[in-house]
Amino acid sequence: MTQGLQPNVIALRAGGRLLPSAFAFMRTRKTRVTDARMARAEPQNRSADDLRRSSQMAAAQAGDRATYEALLRDCVPLIRAFAARQGVPADHLDDVVQDVLLTIHRARQTYDPTRSFTAWLRIIAERRAIDLLRRFGRQRAREIHSPLAFESYADDTLRPAHNGDDAGRSNRVKKALTTLPERQREAIQVLVLEDRSLAEAAIATRRTKGALKVSLHRALKALRAKFAGKDLGKP
Amino acid sequence: MTSTPYDRLIRGLAADLKPVRRLPSPVLRAFAWLAMVAALAAGLASFADLTAVWERIIAAPDMWLAVIGSTLTAVLAVIVAFELSLPDASRGWAVLPLPAVVLWIAASGFGCLRGWIVPQSHVAALGEARDCLIFIVALSVPLSALLLLMLRRAFPLYPGMTAAIGGLAVAAAAATLLNFFHPYDAAATDLAVHAGAVAIVVVANRALGGRVFGPLAYAPINVTEGEVAPN
Numbered sequence: 148m149t150q151g152l153q154p155n156v157i158a159l160r161a162g163g164r165l166l167p168s169a170f171a172f173m174r175t176r177k178t179r180v181t182d183a184r185m186a187r188a189e190p191q192n193r194s195a196d197d198l199r200r201s202s203q204m205a206a207a208q209a210g211d212r213a214t215y216e217a218l219l220r221d222c223v224p225l226i227r228a229f230a231a232r233q234g235v236p237a238d239h240l241d242d243v244v245q246d247v248l249l250t251i252h253r254a255r256q257t258y259d260p261t262r263s264f265t266a267w268l269r270i271i272a273e274r275r276a277i278d279l280l281r282r283f284g285r286q287r288a289r290e291i292h293s294p295l296a297f298e299s300y301a302d303d304t305l306r307p308a309h310n311g312d313d314a315g316r317s318n319r320v321k322k323a324l325t326t327l328p329e330r331q332r333e334a335i336q337v338l339v340l341e342d343r344s345l346a347e348a349a350i351a352t353r354r355t356k357g358a359l360k361v362s363l364h365r366a367l368k369a370l371r372a373k374f375a376g377k378d379l380g381k382p
Numbered sequence: 383m384t385s386t387p388y389d390r391l392i393r394g395l396a397a398d399l400k401p402v403r404r405l406p407s408p409v410l411r412a413f414a415w416l417a418m419v420a421a422l423a424a425g426l427a428s429f430a431d432l433t434a435v436w437e438r439i440i441a442a443p444d445m446w447l448a449v450i451g452s453t454l455t456a457v458l459a460v461i462v463a464f465e466l467s468l469p470d471a472s473r474g475w476a477v478l479p480l481p482a483v484v485l486w487i488a489a490s491g492f493g494c495l496r497g498w499i500v501p502q503s504h505v506a507a508l509g510e511a512r513d514c515l516i517f518i519v520a521l522s523v524p525l526s527a528l529l530l531l532m533l534r535r536a537f538p539l540y541p542g543m544t545a546a547i548g549g550l551a552v553a554a555a556a557a558t559l560l561n562f563f564h565p566y567d568a569a570a571t572d573l574a575v576h577a578g579a580v581a582i583v584v585v586a587n588r589a590l591g592g593r594v595f596g597p598l599a600y601a602p603i604n605v606t607e608g609e610v611a612p613n
Contacts, residue, residue: 207399208401208402208404209401210399210400210401210402211399212396212397212399213396215395215396215399216392216393216395216396219388219392219395219396220388220392223388241387241388244388245388245391248388248391248392248395249391249395250469250537250539252395252398252399253537254468254469254536254537255402256402256403256404256405256535256536257405257467257468257469257470257536257537258404259404266470267469267470270469270470271469271470271539274469274539275539346391347390350391350394
């Protein structure tokens with residue numbers, strides 16, 4: 148009977164492997180070292196796809212445009228998947244993709260090709276997704292989305308009957324535009340007059356989408372205040 | 383090839399691609415900054431009465447512990463700042479300088495108590511304390527500028543935190559260098575002024591960091607250069 152217990156005790160002393168996980172710190176030094184190496188040893192565990200992406204990114208760092216373009220295209224579905232897993236709604240995935248593509252571009256000098264590219268991309272995508280969710284949450288707390296209310300109440304200030312005098316009106320609008328601050332005028336210029344998308348406008352003006360929206364909003368408010376009470380239709 | 387909504391952006395980014403030099407490791411870059419600080423320290427040391435400084439520091443354990451604390455804070459915080467400047471860095475890095483900060487604060491705080499134990503030690507008047515404030519803040523300006531410029535070569539996704547930890551490194555380095563020109567004992571007023579100076583530097587860096595690392599701070603990407611996809 149006592150003989151039967153003996154091997155168990157010996158095994159415990161020798162390898163420490165029979166200890167429950169709560170006592171993992173009591174394991175022998177050798178096992179702990181291998182564990183640590185397993186956790187960090189990305190190169191051995193990397194998939195062929197990941198290795199290909201790493202070498203593509205290294206080529207991009209050297210300035211290879213075609214490879215870079217292929218890599219970015221390859222990243223899009225991955226970014227969408229990472230962002231969706233963070234809980235980004237489907238209609239906002241495009242925003243995350245765009246942010247992440249821009250981040251990859253800006254941060255390409257920080258990537259170390261000996262590390263996993265997919266892991267690098269995943270962390271960036273998750274952070275950008277969380278940024279978006281936070282922004283989204285703040286926006287939802289302040290604004291209401293009510294397309295029906297917008298559709299069903301007529302704008303009293305519109306007088307379709309007086310639309311004839313287009314030239315004089317646009318002149319007055321142009322004059323009013325020149326009185327706006329530089330940033331607001333820029334927002335009107337790119338978003339309204341050039342009819343660019345918010346994303347394109349943000350890149351063209353080197354401003355954030357949020358800043359552009361705010362500028363546009365302020366500009367429109369200022370213009371409205373300027374024309375308040377005046378009838379645009381009449382000279 | 384299927385057309386995706388990102389075609390234009392991707393083509394624009396590819397057109398904008400220029401070869402980049404891979405950044406050296408964060409620790410290496412941190413030591414580059416520390417080397418600059420060391421050079422500055424060597425320059426300042428030539429103006430200081432080193433034997434007096436040395437005697438003052440080894441006079442009491444809290445004095446040299448505070449110096450070790452502030453030096454260690456500067457070293458650890460600058461390493462963390464460079465780590466955090468990488469987009470994939472873990473936020474967990476931010477706790478690394480904490481033990482050094484605790485040592486620094488505890489040792490300086492103990493210096494206040496010594497005012498009661500050794501009553502004859504010279505306590506800084508408010509005017510002298512103001513000089514400390516000016517010294518720390520003034521020295522922090524070039525050190526911060528250099529650090530922010532170096533950090534900017536990476537792309538931090540936690541710009542505020544990165545800049546604040548960088549500010550801590552700068553303030554700790556400036557407080558360490560202050561020891562060359564600090565002929566009085568740590569007293570409550572003096573300590574409060576030092577803490578205030580460190581806070582000013584950290585907050586200023588935090589505020590500045592948002593701008594220095596923000597989207598406006600980087601060169602624009604001209605996406606329209608790529609061929610426009612037909613809508």
